[in-house]
Amino acid sequence: MEWDWEFTYSILPLLLQGLKITVLATILGAIVAASLGLVFALMRRSPNRLLSRTTGFFVEFIRGTPLLVQLYFIFYILPDIGLRLSPLTAGVVGMGLHYATYFSEVYRGGIEAVPRGQWEAAKATNLTIRQTWVNIILPQAIPPMIPAMANYLLAMFKETPLLSAITVMEMMSQARSIANSNYRYIEPMTLVGVFFLIVSIISVFGLRWLERRYGRQGR
Amino acid sequence: MIRINDLSKSFGKLTVLNGLSFDVMKGEKLALIGPSGSGKTTILRILMTLENISGGRIEVCGEPLFHMHRNGQDVPADEAHLHKMRRHIGMVFQHFNLFPHKTVLQNITLAPTLTKGEKRIDAEKRARELLDMVGLADKADYMPVQLSGGQKQRVAIARALALSPEIMLFDEVTSALDPELVEEVLQVMQRLAVETDMTMLLVTHEMGFAREFADRVLFFDQGRIVEAGPPEQIFQAPQEERTRTFLRKIIASRHGM
Amino acid sequence: MIRINDLSKSFGKLTVLNGLSFDVMKGEKLALIGPSGSGKTTILRILMTLENISGGRIEVCGEPLFHMHRNGQDVPADEAHLHKMRRHIGMVFQHFNLFPHKTVLQNITLAPTLTKGEKRIDAEKRARELLDMVGLADKADYMPVQLSGGQKQRVAIARALALSPEIMLFDEVTSALDPELVEEVLQVMQRLAVETDMTMLLVTHEMGFAREFADRVLFFDQGRIVEAGPPEQIFQAPQEERTRTFLRKIIASRHGM
Amino acid sequence: EKLDDLKEQGYARIAIGNEPPFTAVGSDGKVSGAAPDVAREVFKRLGVEDVEASILEYGAMIPSLQAGRVDAVTAGLFMKPERCNAVAYSEPILCDAEAFLLPSGNPKGFENYADIAADETARIGAPGGGTEEKLALEAGVPRDRVIVVPDAQSGLKMLQDGRIDVYSLPVLSLNDLLSKSGDGGLEVFAPVKDAPVYCDGAAFNKDETALRDAFDVELAKMKESGEFAAIIEPYGFSAEAAKSTTREKLCAAQ
Amino acid sequence: MGDWAGYLTLILAGTWVTIKLTVMGCAVALVVAFIAGLGRVSRHATLRWLSTGYIEFFRGTSIFVQLFWIYYVLPLIGVSMTPMQAGVMALGLNVGAYGAEVVRGAILAVPRDQYEACIATNLTRYQRMRHVILPQALPLMLPTFGNNAIELLKATSVVSLISLADMTFQAQVVRSQTGNTIVPFVTILILYFILSSLISFGMRYLERRASRGAEGVR
Numbered sequence A: 001m002e003w004d005w006e007f008t009y010s011i012l013p014l015l016l017q018g019l020k021i022t023v024l025a026t027i028l029g030a031i032v033a034a035s036l037g038l039v040f041a042l043m044r045r046s047p048n049r050l051l052s053r054t055t056g057f058f059v060e061f062i063r064g065t066p067l068l069v070q071l072y073f074i075f076y077i078l079p080d081i082g083l084r085l086s087p088l089t090a091g092v093v094g095m096g097l098h099y100a101t102y103f104s105e106v107y108r109g110g111i112e113a114v115p116r117g118q119w120e121a122a123k124a125t126n127l128t129i130r131q132t133w134v135n136i137i138l139p140q141a142i143p144p145m146i147p148a149m150a151n152y153l154l155a156m157f158k159e160t161p162l163l164s165a166i167t168v169m170e171m172m173s174q175a176r177s178i179a180n181s182n183y184r185y186i187e188p189m190t191l192v193g194v195f196f197l198i199v200s201i202i203s204v205f206g207l208r209w210l211e212r213r214y215g216r217q218g219r
Numbered sequence B, C: 001m002i003r004i005n006d007l008s009k010s011f012g013k014l015t016v017l018n019g020l021s022f023d024v025m026k027g028e029k030l031a032l033i034g035p036s037g038s039g040k041t042t043i044l045r046i047l048m049t050l051e052n053i054s055g056g057r058i059e060v061c062g063e064p065l066f067h068m069h070r071n072g073q074d075v076p077a078d079e080a081h082l083h084k085m086r087r088h089i090g091m092v093f094q095h096f097n098l099f100p101h102k103t104v105l106q107n108i109t110l111a112p113t114l115t116k117g118e119k120r121i122d123a124e125k126r127a128r129e130l131l132d133m134v135g136l137a138d139k140a141d142y143m144p145v146q147l148s149g150g151q152k153q154r155v156a157i158a159r160a161l162a163l164s165p166e167i168m169l170f171d172e173v174t175s176a177l178d179p180e181l182v183e184e185v186l187q188v189m190q191r192l193a194v195e196t197d198m199t200m201l202l203v204t205h206e207m208g209f210a211r212e213f214a215d216r217v218l219f220f221d222q223g224r225i226v227e228a229g230p231p232e233q234i235f236q237a238p239q240e241e242r243t244r245t246f247l248r249k250i251i252a253s254r255h256g257m
Numbered sequence D: 001e002k003l004d005d006l007k008e009q010g011y012a013r014i015a016i017g018n019e020p021p022f023t024a025v026g027s028d029g030k031v032s033g034a035a036p037d038v039a040r041e042v043f044k045r046l047g048v049e050d051v052e053a054s055i056l057e058y059g060a061m062i063p064s065l066q067a068g069r070v071d072a073v074t075a076g077l078f079m080k081p082e083r084c085n086a087v088a089y090s091e092p093i094l095c096d097a098e099a100f101l102l103p104s105g106n107p108k109g110f111e112n113y114a115d116i117a118a119d120e121t122a123r124i125g126a127p128g129g130g131t132e133e134k135l136a137l138e139a140g141v142p143r144d145r146v147i148v149v150p151d152a153q154s155g156l157k158m159l160q161d162g163r164i165d166v167y168s169l170p171v172l173s174l175n176d177l178l179s180k181s182g183d184g185g186l187e188v189f190a191p192v193k194d195a196p197v198y199c200d201g202a203a204f205n206k207d208e209t210a211l212r213d214a215f216d217v218e219l220a221k222m223k224e225s226g227e228f229a230a231i232i233e234p235y236g237f238s239a240e241a242a243k244s245t246t247r248e249k250l251c252a253a254q
Numbered sequence E: 001m002g003d004w005a006g007y008l009t010l011i012l013a014g015t016w017v018t019i020k021l022t023v024m025g026c027a028v029a030l031v032v033a034f035i036a037g038l039g040r041v042s043r044h045a046t047l048r049w050l051s052t053g054y055i056e057f058f059r060g061t062s063i064f065v066q067l068f069w070i071y072y073v074l075p076l077i078g079v080s081m082t083p084m085q086a087g088v089m090a091l092g093l094n095v096g097a098y099g100a101e102v103v104r105g106a107i108l109a110v111p112r113d114q115y116e117a118c119i120a121t122n123l124t125r126y127q128r129m130r131h132v133i134l135p136q137a138l139p140l141m142l143p144t145f146g147n148n149a150i151e152l153l154k155a156t157s158v159v160s161l162i163s164l165a166d167m168t169f170q171a172q173v174v175r176s177q178t179g180n181t182i183v184p185f186v187t188i189l190i191l192y193f194i195l196s197s198l199i200s201f202g203m204r205y206l207e208r209r210a211s212r213g214a215e216g217v218r
């Protein structure tokens, strides 16, 4: 099998279109994950044991099972109970839910990393619970979380090929469809690899920057 | 001003304070001394409501601290009651606990604006006066990381004062400082002691300072008051053997053997 | 024993030591004192080869420390040379730096068995003697976390001694300790100073102890020696204004103002 | 010489799809179905004791053949000119026409792929890289209305959930799917108008025409003796259809 | 509808493949993680660069692409592996790249003080690593290694791409043979959860053992 440049150029537009869907799914998924993750984190901190335990089990379950199977579940089984999501929505919900369990751990770690002395100083200056969260804890907890969150964003990006299982035409599905109809696998798959690598390399520099900016704050 | 009655406190199985009682009068300067682990910090933290109590009763400014009256009965205080009571009390910590993401000025104005609803401009005016008092008028816009330990601790004192508490608690406020920086902090505290009639509780290992500063000294060991009295008595003529041993060790290591 | 010649050291743009020279004789007990940031720790760390030098030359036991002769020329020392030179030197740290995953005994025997190829049984015998000397004979099988700060520091001293260095470096070995625990460590050091003829360099803020311990005191400021002399001179009749200010501050904060 | 290797090894590796009745996997894990049964028999006659079947998705079959991961593909991979260029086919084995699975009564009246292209809201499901996908695209159905369905069961489910309006597969596959589902609300429309009847063959690596030729010889004998019909007709396939056409014709067809 | 006991056996056969992939993949990942992790903190620039290249490449591209390359493209240049080998390699190399960063992070997390104590007691570089740094770094790695092992378990579901009959793949087969979607998928969800719980329990046990005697080290 020889590399065919002409073929390579001809499939580029289709792949780029796939990339667009990939990026869209990643960003939407990350938004779901970040918000749901905060909800999970707070529910796990809840003094209500039943709530925190149930959330804990749910989070562990989602984290212990493959996203692929969860996607099948959402896409092919949920319609039986009347919940029919479009492929992209199902993908975003599936990825968002799956990664929310990771994000919730990030939130938890970030909150716990704020030194105890800060809670105490807030109490000693007589701030209320809400004022403590808003003015003292979150402003210190969130910046160090940013690199970890960006990392998961990247991980989500790399897992988007799973969405092909639920008929989302992201980059990998496009590549496979091209490959199947032309019987040429090397070019599309290599291009996909290169796209992933380019996005990742850019992100690595972005991450380094984020880490320098937010990672270690003068404590 | 403060009335502690039969106070006890355990952490899990470890009983740190057991049936402790003492009073502090308005304006009194009290020094708590004693060996490591004797419970000095714990008392201050309880007064600041950073720890709950296991038993007994504390009154601050005539009101119970951890209890409140509800339908003629004493019930455990809720957050609202604690919030109200904390107005009377300010605390300065060993490790300063400044808010690292706020400037010096913001550290001081944050609580007054949020909890007392002071106007920003008033709060800042008062903050600058306090900074002036602790000798840091020029550092208002610095971030805490840019300050030396002694400067941080003086900011922490200003922050506590900004809420105008009637009672101030100091927990080994100089022991995280380089020796050269200790003096600047002690000077500020000395000034406070002389110029205001705030009630002050001081935990320290600086015996020299305790002596200058305090009206009364309590010597603790294992969660109990072993000896109490004016500084002259405790330091020059301690009655108890335990007090004598403790002071001898401290003095020995400070002055060579 | 140690000859420091025109030593300079920078961290990035910050020059910490600049053209520093002094000698230490065999068996001499030297105390380095001075304000925070003056470079005292840096000197000890350089002697222990924990930091590289930026310029100048150091000789230890007649051999250059950071240089070696190769084809008649002075070239930067390689790891093998440093490894050889480190045999002469032992160091005790402010924060003990015990190996937390090893017992007290293993902490002491690890280096002799690994670096000098001592037999385990010999190393353990010697370790027990050393533990006996620092008063911890009964703690051989404890883990470091089970010890108090003072005990940890005494183990750290025993660990350094186990390699029988000719030179011992002590960097503020008591300043991380509770005041009550300081004395037990200083006692051990005092005994070492009297009973052995090891060369010792001590960085400390305990002026009382420095006075008892040292044959000679160097007062540092901003990476230079401001004043040097026997302890009586430095502490009772300092020649330099800088020395006087420093000592006054330290003494003031220690004894109340 | 490839054949000698296989004989020595004692088995041939074949790729099959996950699509009854072309292939079937029993609850004991044993592979049967029209395509592997024929292959097993022919290989046995060639002196290769057994076949080791692995289930692949359609898109992965030809690359596996090219990468030497399997020795033959017997999976209902219909002969088409481009495929004939990519692999070496045997003579025809299983023939089937294309069909649509759609709601009972065919409310939208789809009879061929062009009808689907004409209805701007209609979405058709088809296996990725399969003949049906190609036919739909060639008939002018835009890419975003041709939904690549991972497997038949998913296609059925998507149709039931209203995610697609029609699902296209060979007639026998859809009949099997429909009967397993027991869904009375669906029907099979067959054959699709204007769509040719396709036949598959066993596909070999392009370089291994010798093996292919040997395979053809035994296959022809079986067709002659009637054993061929005995194997495939129980599954619903027509032996006549396979006998009445040739590889040459199918590969040349446009 | 057929014979459920039989189809369950089929899924269990897939479970066995999944377990084999997980165990062997973890073994490869562990070895690779230590090699590349130690390479990252090596004094030799070449080793550092090689390790960094490997780590960034495998973390940077998707496991799908890696799997595809190892299985379909490497044979074209003459390196042919069985599906099992290809699956183990892809999973091991992929997760190993993440593991290498864990190894590096744990080594760097051992306080500087400990290195200095080693120099002051004149241990050689090798002795430092072997007797002081690694013994303290290991307990720090364990929790993250546990998470990595679970990630690897979950990633085995993508090997169905290269025709390995793992648990997810068998569920698909059962689904198309029986026409039932819920039963096979719920079954494997539960099975995956059991497997990942086993990994967590195992890791927690190891953590407890590793931290015994060194409590409070952090």
Ligand SMILES: Nc1ncnc2c1ncn2[C@@H]1O[C@H](COP(=O)(O)OP(=O)(O)OP(=O)(O)O)[C@@H](O)[C@H]1O
Residues within 6 Å of the ligand: B011, B014, B016, B034, B035, B036, B037, B038, B039, B040, B041, B042, B043, C178
């Ligand atoms: N949060 C806690 N959980 C468990 N034990 C605690 C806690 N806080 C304090 N203790 C224990 O309570 C005892 C008293 O501690 P406390 O800090 O009050 O002593 P202290 O007199 O301030 O000592 P120091 O001079 O060392 O500061 C100690 O044995 C300590 O270990």
Ligand SMILES: Nc1ncnc2c1ncn2[C@@H]1O[C@H](COP(=O)(O)OP(=O)(O)OP(=O)(O)O)[C@@H](O)[C@H]1O
Residues within 6 Å of the ligand: B178, C011, C014, C016, C034, C035, C036, C037, C038, C039, C040, C041, C042, C043
């Ligand atoms: N690794 C380093 N990187 C950058 N600057 C350093 C480093 N180590 C020390 N310094 C700086 O060098 C100067 C001298 O530090 P050194 O620790 O020797 O002072 P010191 O006399 O021991 O002070 P102290 O009494 O506080 O221990 C200080 O300004 C310090 O900030």
Ligand SMILES: [Mg+2]
Residues within 6 Å of the ligand: B040, B041, B042, B172
């Ligand atoms: Mg205390």
Ligand SMILES: [Mg+2]
Residues within 6 Å of the ligand: C040, C041, C042, C172, C203
């Ligand atoms: Mg120092």
